[in-house]
Each structure stands twice: as structure tokens, then as C-alpha cells.
Amino acid sequence: MQDPTLLLRDIHQPPAPPFWPPAPGWWLLAGAGLLVLGVVMAVRWERAQRRRGIAAIFDSAVAEAPTPVDEVAAISQLLRRAARRIDPSADRLRGDAWLEFLDRHAGDGRRRRRSGAADGGFAGAPGRLLLEGAFRPEIDVDPADVAALRSLARARFQQWMAAK
Template sequence: MAMQDLPLRDIHQPPPPPWWPPAPGWWWLATVLLVLLAFAAWWWLRARRRRAAIVRLFDERVDAAATPVERVAAMSELLRRAARRRDPAADRLQGDAWLAFLDGDMQAASAKAPFSAGAGHVLLDGGFRREIDDDAAAALLPLARRRYLELMALRR
């Protein structure tokens, strides 16, 4: 048989690989991404629950107090407990040093220090008085709550 008698055909390429099922490397990548996504969701939910528990603790302790004096004492106690997170010796500060600590970053943000020269000044002796004006305790509440959340490293 001569070379010219052979039936020659054109070269045929194999079909491209199908997109499904993916190669094993893609399965590994998808698994890693899903694990990372699940971990991020778990972390976010944990932080959200923690924040809710901290806010609930503050609100319940203050709401459980019957009188303005008890409310101020509860806020003072919670602030001192939270201050230990920032500085282990902070809960033992007294007088103006305690108020200056509570002013912290707030003092730089505004010209007036909210605890030393504002509504927070009632914390010095408010928990020990016989009576406190209800308005003074009410004015202290948002200030103390905000500072409590900051000290617990939860900004709102």
C-alpha cells in the first residue's frame, strides 16, 4: 500500500473538561471558605450576645434600684467593676482622681469634663447621701451607661 492510498483524517481535539464536578482542589478551597465563613459568623454572634449581656447587666442592675440613691450606687459599682478592665487599680481611685479617670477620653473630645464638672460629679458621694434629686440620677444614667460600655470595650 502506498502512502497516498492511506485515508488520512484531520486531527480531532478531545472535548474540553466539564465544569462539573470540579477538581479536588476546588472542593478543598470551597471547604476552607465555608469553614472561615462559619467561624466569622460564630465570632460575630458571640460578640453580639456578649454585648447584649453586658448591656442587659447594666440596665437590670440600675432598674432594680428602687430609689435614686440606690441607682447612683449601682451605677458607681458597675463603673468601678468595669474600670478594672482598663486598669486593675482604677477601682480604688477616690475623689477627683476617680472622676478624672472616668472622664478619660471624653475630656479630650469636649471642653467640659462630663464627670468632673458635669452630671457625673454626683458619683463622688451620691451613693452615700440620704436623698438625691431624681433629675440628678436621671442625668447621670446615659453618661454612666456610655462610659460603662466604653470601659467594657463596647462602643455604641
């Protein structure tokens, strides 16, 4: 038997795990997080490149137009091409039906009112240039209206061309 006077020590706890290096599970979690971050960044970069390319197509086609009347014609042609992505028969619309289509398919998830002047749509003064601007004498076309139409049409063109 054992001697009762023998000094016994209590069971001791193991030392706490060190902070570094982390356990393998944390390495896997960090790797998965970096992978997800890389994929998200790659997708965003690709979308930005696509948006820049679409904007360059619009800008170069409009810049090639020598006169404001030709700019309006180029803008109309680009919008009709892009509208075919939304509705295959959209390029055949004429007059107010065409302007209503441009306002209705704003792509922002809500229906637009038809009063173009109130919400900056195509039914307002800049959008009316699409109906008659290409047929007006050059003196009647206001460059400020053409610039307003260009910015409105550029946004809609990018919106429609970026849609899948």
C-alpha cells in the same frame, strides 16, 4: 508503505471540561471558605451574646435601685468594679481623679480632653453626679441627669467589661 491517497485527519483537541461539577480544588476552596465564614459568624455571635449579658448585668443592677440616688450609687459601684479590669487600683480613686480616669480610659484609642461638657465625658454635669449624687437629698437629683449618666456609664461599663 502507506498509500498517499489515504485521507488523514488532523489531531483533534479534547472537549472542554464541563462547568459542573467543579474540580476537587474548587470544592476544597469552597469548603475552606464556608469554614472561615462559620468561624467568623460563631465569634461574632459569641461577642454579641457577651455584650447582651454585660448590658443585662448593668441594667438589672440599676433597675433594682428604688430611687435616683440609689441609681447613682449602683452606677458608681458598677463602674468601679469594671475599672478594676483596666487598672487594679482604679477603684480607690476619688473626686476629680476618678472622673479623669473615666474620661481618660475611654477605650476608643484616643486620649480624651478633660472638659467633660465639650465631649460628653464624665467631667461634665452627668458625671459630676458620681461624686456627689449619692449624698444629695433625693429632691436635688435631676432624673434627666441620672438618665444621661446612666447611658454614659452603660457604654463605658460595656466597653470595659468586653475588653480582654
